Amino acid sequence: MPFQYKDEVTIKFAGDSGDGMQLTGNEFTGNTALTGSDLATFPDFPAEIRAPQGTTAGVSGFQLHFGSRRIFTPGDRCDVLVVMNAAALKSHLNSLKKGGILIANIDGFDHKNLRLSKYPDGDNPLQNGSLTDYELHALPIGKLTREALRESPLGTKDKERAKNMFVLGFLYWLYDRDMQSTIDRLNAKFARQPDILQANLLVLKAGWHYAETIETLGTRYRVAPAPLPAGEYRNIMGNEALSIGLIAAARQLQLTLFYGSYPITPASDILHHLAKHKNFGVKTFQAEDEIAAICAAIGASYGGNLGITGTSGPGLALKAEAIGLAVMLELPLVIIDVQRGGPSTGLPTKTEQADLLQALYGRNGECPAVVLAAHSPSDCFDTAMEACRLAVQYMTPVILLSDGYIANGAEPWQFPTADQLPQDWKVKFRQTLQADEVFLPYERDEKWVRPWAIPGTDTLTHRIGGLEKEDGTGNISYSPANHEYMVKVREAKIAGIADDIAPQTLTEGVENGDLLILGWGSTYGAIRSAVRDLIAEGHSVAHAHLRHLRPLPRNLGDLLRQYRRVLIPEINNGQLVKVIREQYLLPAVPFNKIQGLPITSAEIKIAALSLLS
Amino acid sequence: MTDTKIALKPKDFETDQEVRWCPGCGDYAILKQVQTAMAQLALRPSDVAVISGIGCSSRFPYYINTYGLHSIHGRAAAIASGLRMANPNLSVWIATGDGDCLSIGGNHFIHLLRRNFDLNILLFNNQIYGLTKGQYSPTSELHKITKSTPVGVIDHPLNPLSLALGADASFVARSIDRDGKHLQAMLLRCEQHRGSSFLEIYQNCNIFNDGAFELFTDKATKADTALFVEQGKPLVFGTEAQYGIRLDGHQPQRIDLREGSFSADDLWLHDETDLYKAQLLARFFDDPRTTPNALPRVFGILYAAQRPCYEYDLNEQIAQQQAQKGTGNLDELLSGNETWFIA
Numbered sequence: 001m002p003f004q005y006k007d008e009v010t011i012k013f014a015g016d017s018g019d020g021m022q023l024t025g026n027e028f029t030g031n032t033a034l035t036g037s038d039l040a041t042f043p044d045f046p047a048e049i050r051a052p053q054g055t056t057a058g059v060s061g062f063q064l065h066f067g068s069r070r071i072f073t074p075g076d077r078c079d080v081l082v083v084m085n086a087a088a089l090k091s092h093l094n095s096l097k098k099g100g101i102l103i104a105n106i107d108g109f110d111h112k113n114l115r116l117s118k119y120p121d122g123d124n125p126l127q128n129g130s131l132t133d134y135e136l137h138a139l140p141i142g143k144l145t146r147e148a149l150r151e152s153p154l155g156t157k158d159k160e161r162a163k164n165m166f167v168l169g170f171l172y173w174l175y176d177r178d179m180q181s182t183i184d185r186l187n188a189k190f191a192r193q194p195d196i197l198q199a200n201l202l203v204l205k206a207g208w209h210y211a212e213t214i215e216t217l218g219t220r221y222r223v224a225p226a227p228l229p230a231g232e233y234r235n236i237m238g239n240e241a242l243s244i245g246l247i248a249a250a251r252q253l254q255l256t257l258f259y260g261s262y263p264i265t266p267a268s269d270i271l272h273h274l275a276k277h278k279n280f281g282v283k284t285f286q287a288e289d290e291i292a293a294i295c296a297a298i299g300a301s302y303g304g305n306l307g308i309t310g311t312s313g314p315g316l317a318l319k320a321e322a323i324g325l326a327v328m329l330e331l332p333l334v335i336i337d338v339q340r341g342g343p344s345t346g347l348p349t350k351t352e353q354a355d356l357l358q359a360l361y362g363r364n365g366e367c368p369a370v371v372l373a374a375h376s377p378s379d380c381f382d383t384a385m386e387a388c389r390l391a392v393q394y395m396t397p398v399i400l401l402s403d404g405y406i407a408n409g410a411e412p413w414q415f416p417t418a419d420q421l422p423q424d425w426k427v428k429f430r431q432t433l434q435a436d437e438v439f440l441p442y443e444r445d446e447k448w449v450r451p452w453a454i455p456g457t458d459t460l461t462h463r464i465g466g467l468e469k470e471d472g473t474g475n476i477s478y479s480p481a482n483h484e485y486m487v488k489v490r491e492a493k494i495a496g497i498a499d500d501i502a503p504q505t506l507t508e509g510v511e512n513g514d515l516l517i518l519g520w521g522s523t524y525g526a527i528r529s530a531v532r533d534l535i536a537e538g539h540s541v542a543h544a545h546l547r548h549l550r551p552l553p554r555n556l557g558d559l560l561r562q563y564r565r566v567l568i569p570e571i572n573n574g575q576l577v578k579v580i581r582e583q584y585l586l587p588a589v590p591f592n593k594i595q596g597l598p599i600t601s602a603e604i605k606i607a608a609l610s611l612l613s
Numbered sequence: 614m615t616d617t618k619i620a621l622k623p624k625d626f627e628t629d630q631e632v633r634w635c636p637g638c639g640d641y642a643i644l645k646q647v648q649t650a651m652a653q654l655a656l657r658p659s660d661v662a663v664i665s666g667i668g669c670s671s672r673f674p675y676y677i678n679t680y681g682l683h684s685i686h687g688r689a690a691a692i693a694s695g696l697r698m699a700n701p702n703l704s705v706w707i708a709t710g711d712g713d714c715l716s717i718g719g720n721h722f723i724h725l726l727r728r729n730f731d732l733n734i735l736l737f738n739n740q741i742y743g744l745t746k747g748q749y750s751p752t753s754e755l756h757k758i759t760k761s762t763p764v765g766v767i768d769h770p771l772n773p774l775s776l777a778l779g780a781d782a783s784f785v786a787r788s789i790d791r792d793g794k795h796l797q798a799m800l801l802r803c804e805q806h807r808g809s810s811f812l813e814i815y816q817n818c819n820i821f822n823d824g825a826f827e828l829f830t831d832k833a834t835k836a837d838t839a840l841f842v843e844q845g846k847p848l849v850f851g852t853e854a855q856y857g858i859r860l861d862g863h864q865p866q867r868i869d870l871r872e873g874s875f876s877a878d879d880l881w882l883h884d885e886t887d888l889y890k891a892q893l894l895a896r897f898f899d900d901p902r903t904t905p906n907a908l909p910r911v912f913g914i915l916y917a918a919q920r921p922c923y924e925y926d927l928n929e930q931i932a933q934q935q936a937q938k939g940t941g942n943l944d945e946l947l948s949g950n951e952t953w954f955i956a
Contacts, residue, residue, distance in 0.1 A: 030951065033953055034953050036955055225955070228955045229955070230954075230955055230956055231954070231955060232948070232952050232953070232954050233952060233953055233954070233955060234948060234949045234951060234952045234953075235949075235951070236949075244946055244947060247941075247943075247946060248943060248946070248947070251941075251943055256699070258695065258698060258699060260695065277941065277946070278930055278931045278934040278935075279931070279934040279935045279937070279938040279939065279940060279941045280940070280941030280946070281931060281935075281940070281941065282931075283698055283699075283927060283931070285694075285695070285698060285927075287691065287724075288720055288721065288724040289720060291688060291691065291721075292688075292690075292691035292694070292720070292721050292724065295684070295685075295688040295691035295692045295695065295721075296691050296692065296694050296695030296698070297695060298684075298692055298695060299664070299682075299691065299692035299693060299694060299695025299696040299697075299698075299699065300695040300696065300698060300699040301695075301699075302662075302682055302692070302695070302696055302699070303662075303695070303696040303698075303699025303700040303703070304699055304700065305695075305698075305699040307695065307699075321685055322685065322688065324685075325684055325685050325688075329682070415947045415948060415949075415952075416947060417944055417947065418943040418944045418947065421943075454700070455659070455660075455661075455662040455680035455696070455700065455703050456659060456660055456680075456700055456702060456703055457659060458657075458659045459659065460659065461658050461659050461678055461679050461680050461681075462680065462681075463628070463630075463674050463675050463680075463681035463682070463683065464681070464682055464683070465674070465675075465681075465682060465683025465684065466667075466683060466684060466685055467683065475630065476630075476675065
């Protein structure tokens with residue numbers, strides 16, 4: 001049988017919540033990584049924990065994009081779609097390319113499944129000729145699984161659970177894979193349940209052999225290794241990278257990490273990850289509400305810990321007053337907002353970038369805080385480190401924006417070793433006074449930063465609070481001139497951070513050109529892929545992606561002015577574009593999609609081409 | 614930090630800030646007693662942190678020469694919780710009022726108590742909003758005329774001690790601004806108790822709610838309306854110790870010892886470790902102005918018991934995890950369980 005080499009492939013696994021599609025997807029992903037492909041993944045969970053079986057509300061999906069070229073997104077449309085039941089077909093068929101491979105489990109298209117997924121009675125899509133645009137492989141996966149396990153002592157239900165291994169084996173054959181990584185993992189996972197282990201191994205191999213034997217599969221596919229930098233890699237999800245980044249930053253700062261949080265989708269996994277690492281000295285605190293979570297973090301920072309809180313949009317709204325307090329106290333604090341669709345409860349399990357203006361401005365009074373955004377799962381690590389650095393070195397709250405798309409998405413990460421991390425971050429608390437010196441809690445250094453003197457330090461007792469204070473002494477002051485001065489000083493401190501961040505660089509393309517696409521956050525992959533394609537097609541396009549949203553990099557205005565047009569794609573109704581227009585008086589053009597879904601690179605290409613023509 | 618005790622005077626706990634409460638405010642008396650108690654306890658000023666929210670009472674930190682944080686409305690409990698978790702060696706005091714603690718901060722208050730952080734909560738209860746100039750508070754009595762209730766309060770007043778016991782507070786006490794000696798004794802016990810020590814202090818707001826507690830402080834009425842409990846002593850009150858409280862089943866009964874039906878031997882003996890009795894004492898909440906032969910208002914320590922404190926358990930968990938797994942290898946954390954090489 002011939003092998004066809006592909007540059008890139010997108011596969012989606014879709015089935016009922018109980019069909020094990022996340023596990024199947026993760027397993028195939030792990031195996032793919034070992035082949036040297038670059039990749040990106042994204043899970044698509046149902047909103048309900050136990051949605052009714054067989055309905056479209058209960059469909060759980062997992063998308064993997066891998067290739068021999070650099071991969072920046074989980075893929076726009078799929079080359080392969082696996083559907084374990086009719087509801088999965090109904091939900092995801094529109095994401096399959098014309099001519100794409102459709103692998104369907106016939107047993108999931110019985111009368112009951114068709115009814116639950118609202119196909120017309122007696123009108124089975126696998127049989128009515130409606131799928132002729134695709135390369136359909138309708139397999140009786142349930143039946144074949146039971147057949148393979150005829151001799152197994154397992155009960156019917158346990159046998160049924162192994163059917164995802166059939167899919168995995170089938171795809172391993174189709175993509176010419178070595179199954180050893182999965183065999184090893186099954187051996188480890190079910191070491192104490194030999195019957196279940198045997199069943200999984202049998203069905204995995206049955207899937208492989210079935211693919212090998214049936215004659216309908218005309219082609220097998222191979223994907224060559226991608227030109228990734230040499231080194232050691234791991235797979236990483238955004239929320240996990242963020243958690244590791246916080247722990248690593250606390251280590252380098254030589255501070256105890258305190259994380260106060262209230263459960264909220266899609267940020268809760270950060271609390272879960274950190275709670276597992278108490279041996280790093282990490283203190284996690286599940287507070288009674290969002291306000292208590294941030295206030296406890298402020299209290300911890302006041303006491304000399306690195307106070308951090310994490311939430312999503314509704315929680316950020318609740319924390320606003322406390323962020324204002326931290327701005328007045330000038331204490332280090334990191335606030336993580338894993339954004340989701342809003343307003344109000346909105347779309348808790350769907351992604352959006354609509355909290356940017358809330359992060360920048362959503363507080364009473366003139367209340368500047370640093371705002372950063374992570375752009376990919378692994379970038380959450382670097383951005384978390386940067387957030388902690390700035391919070392501590394500038395005695396300020398820092399808001400870190402992530403979103404549901406990168407929080408749950410995964411990609412290979414060439415992780416650093418501990419000795420590659422910055423080694424000169426150790427915090428210097430104010431400890432002593434000179435003879436005759438009076439301690440001034442709001443005395444500032446050349447960067448407008450006040451000293452961090454923590455309770456328990458001899459001779460430095462002082463009082464701070466949310467009332468306006470006199471510069472230097474920190475005593476309450478209602479002086480008109482002092483208030484104006486303090487407002488300007490707090491602003492100058494944050495604005496001055498622009499001198500301490502890297503100038504804005506281009507991710508793709510060259511300076512001076514027809515079009516710059518400027519992005520922030522999780523649109524990174526889609527923009528970068530689109531710009532690569534456009535450059536390859538001969539267009540004069542570049543891509544810049546912001547990590548620092550407040551303050552903005554010093555050179556950003558000059559960079560933007562080098563292009564005839566500036567396009568700003570965002571998963572919101574136009575927020576960064578407002579900031580850029582206001583800041584630089586440039587006619588930047590918005591491109592917005594507000595569907596709870598990522599923007600695809602195809603959509604960005606279309607928007608870009610309309611400006612280039 | 615050294616453990617050499619230094620002789621301190623109340624004056625050592627004064628700051629250079631001008632105290633800005635209204636002349637005649639009960640807060641002055643409380644401030645003086647707290648400064649005296651801190652000196653008495655030989656606390657090093659640098660090991661003390663006073664945390665407050667918003668309200669007249671929340672100006673407290675500015676006037677005590679320790680570490681202090683004047684925060685936002687209702688949130689002192691949450692901030693103090695974080696501070697205790699960050700540094701369990703500090704002596705932490707929360708200064709709060711009836712609006713700050715029981716209205717906007719009610720949620721944090723109950724959760725602080727159930728977690729039993731080792732700190733002191735001083736509730737300055739004046740049954741009115743003073744800083745915002747005279748609206749009723751969650752502890753204002755029914756029918757009270759205030760700026761926001763021109764035809765009378767229809768909100769049922771909250772009983773802070775019952776609420777605290779309902780949240781499983783491990784130390785619950787009540788005192789009053791005008792009785793310096795009693796207040797002093799209560800403050801000392803608060804600091805000595807390991808866990809959340811909740812002290813409600815009746816505090817007179819002479820501008821917006823003058824005389825709210827006069828019946829409990831006025832020489833003519835005090836003895837008949839206030840009952841000062843002491844561990845192991847019978848519940849006796851009255852100008853000539855002529856009244857007592859006995860339990861009729863689970864019903865507290867006010868008796869007149871002069872009538873001869875009962876003697877002092879029949880009276881309820883105070884036991885501050887008895888949660889059930891503490892809950893009854895907290896329910897002695899009649900308004901003596903409107904209820905004849907009311908049960909007296911109880912002052913003193915209603916309840917004090919030992920149970921685990923959140924911050925010590927948290928540190929214990931961390932120590933256990935470190936003993937089991939080591940203090941955390943950053944390289945292992947960064948690499949995770951599964952890696953691969955690209956050549």
